[in-house]
Amino acid sequence: MTGVLLFIVGIVAALIGLGLSIALHEIGHLSFAKLFKVRVPQYMVGFGPTVWSKQTKETEYGIKLLPLGGYISMIGMYPPKQGEHATAQGTGFVSQLIEDGRQSSAESIPEGEEDRAFYKQAVWKRLLIMLGGPFMNFVIAAVCFAIVAFGFGVYQPTTTVSEVYQCVVPAGTEEVPEECAEPAPGYAAGLEPGDTVTAVNGVEISGWDELQGIIRESVDEPLTLTVERGETELDLTVTPRPNEVYVLDQTTGQILEDDNGNPVTQTVGFVGFTASSERAQQDMAYVGEMYGQTVSGVVNVVVTLPQRVVQMFQAGFLGAERDPNGPMSVVGVGRITGEIAAQDEIPVIDRIATIVQIIGSLNIALAIFNLIPLPPLDGGHVAAALFDGLRRWFAKLRGKPDPGPFDAAKLLPITMVMAVVWMVIGVLFIFTDIVNPIHLFQ
Structure with missing residues (x-):
């Protein structure tokens, strides 16, 4: 009975760690948005139905049912259509999708607050806003690794x-x-x-x-x-x-x-x-070594993600052996922390230190995954801002007039496709972690 209780405690610890990591990731975005006076109507942790929320002067802070992500909504994410075809309306599904995105963005801007729209900000400000989330995860990881190295010590x-x-x-x-x-x-x-x-x-x-x-x-x-x-x-x-x-x-x-x-x-x-x-107890150099090894491992997983997805499919549906160093979903992380917490023969300090290190590694994974330059991830917004800055710089270099803000609404079809792809991959990973989980202890 004690082992089952500790297993549950481990899972809860993983969920709390994940929830706090997501919450702080979004605070990273929120902090820069507030610093640059961008209006933020919502700050939410999770997806699905709202469990709790509180309205401040202009921002609603809340928690949603599924702790699988989070978001902040900013006014004016997309600029209005530019040029002579600004009033033209498309008739196809893709054109309508883009127009709906522009319309929704325009409607989010209260009268008199046009300068507080996201698309109105300088490129460097937009970059800092979107990089604020991953940066926060990198900081959390450093804190977790420092706690392990300086506080608990390393064998x-x-x-x-x-x-x-x-x-x-x-x-x-x-x-x-x-x-x-x-x-x-x-x-x-x-x-x-x-x-x-x-x-x-x-x-x-x-x-x-x-x-x-x-x-x-x-x-x-x-x-x-x-x-x-x-x-x-x-x-x-x-x-x-x-x-x-x-x-x-x-x-x-x-x-x-x-x-x-x-x-x-x-x-x-x-x-x-x-x-x-x-x-x-270790020094800062050891923290850097832990950090570098974790970053290297996560980058390797991201670079080989298509291959990893195939491997997860084979493990989930064909019974292939799981790679103990491969990716896993939040379900897999919860199971691993549960197994660690349930090991009575392992000293409590060792179990706590291992879970803290796992949370640090999880934050690096969240940061690097979000930096993939595809919408709707943070990296997609970073790529759009960089492209906007480059095209304006190139126009100025050639003596051409400012082309105006990049029409990021045109990326909405890619956003929808990639959202479905990430969702399918997420479901596959969760399914595999249920039917063919990674076990640290046999």
Whole structure:
């Protein structure tokens, strides 16, 4: 019963984190809009029926039923039609859609507040308004990662021995032999669990990274390890043996493959022990490293999104195996946080730290996804503003008159198509996360 309750708590924590992330994303847009005096009739978190709202002088703040997004509405999103055909009316569906968009935009502007319309703002102001949301998500992610690194600390390997291996096992060996033809160097030298290595060849070491580097580079070279065992200090002589290990990608941690798809290996020195780990507070450089790795992973998912969609379809309808590093919906994130919260054998501080880190990663995903230069995402509005600025700059460069604001209403058909595409992808991801979820713990 306790496990089920904790699982629910984890899901609720994920939903609260997502809701706050969306709310702050929209506050990023709202803050710049208010700063530049753009009138904002609505600020809403979620979609669907309104659960709660409060009207201020000119803005209605509210929460809607489905926490799958949010929005602010600004007056005058689209400029009126320019030129000699300003009064012409189209007859086709697309033309009518564009005209309806322009009409709705015009009707949103109260009399006397034309200068507060979104399309009237300078290009740099429109850019800041639309980039304010993703910027806020990037800030939230930095705060979450800083809390994990500075507050909770991060598990790091130490120079204290956790386990000593009896045998040398090359990469790719499926079964560990019951008897060793020759014992592993550490085992043969008398290294024991609990020993702490303090120096190599009489030179004090700073930590695990330095110790591991020395061992890996000292194939067949005798090393004198100074270790502390309880109250005793002693020297052990070990000679690292050559051992084949997989080469890992420093960003993803996955095994690298050659052009033929075979795992890449390298020969390194091997002593035969694992290091114990303990939480340690990290510096700002580590926060930057966490940030960079997360951004790199999310960008990779976005760039390969068509391929990922195919994989999700195969996982959802054909039973294919899920990629543990692949994308997931809010349902998948909720399930993962629920699984983490329900693990009684994991210390509470570890579970909380992991959930905070997940929320940070989620914010980076929200920011980067919203920067895709397609409507109705923020990146679509950014692209439109940039195009508007470039065409005006180019006209000025050529000595031509100002062409007027870019008719962003013409993008409405693309907006509708992409809205349907994003909705279908979202439903597919949710369905797959229900029928074939990613499990951290089996």
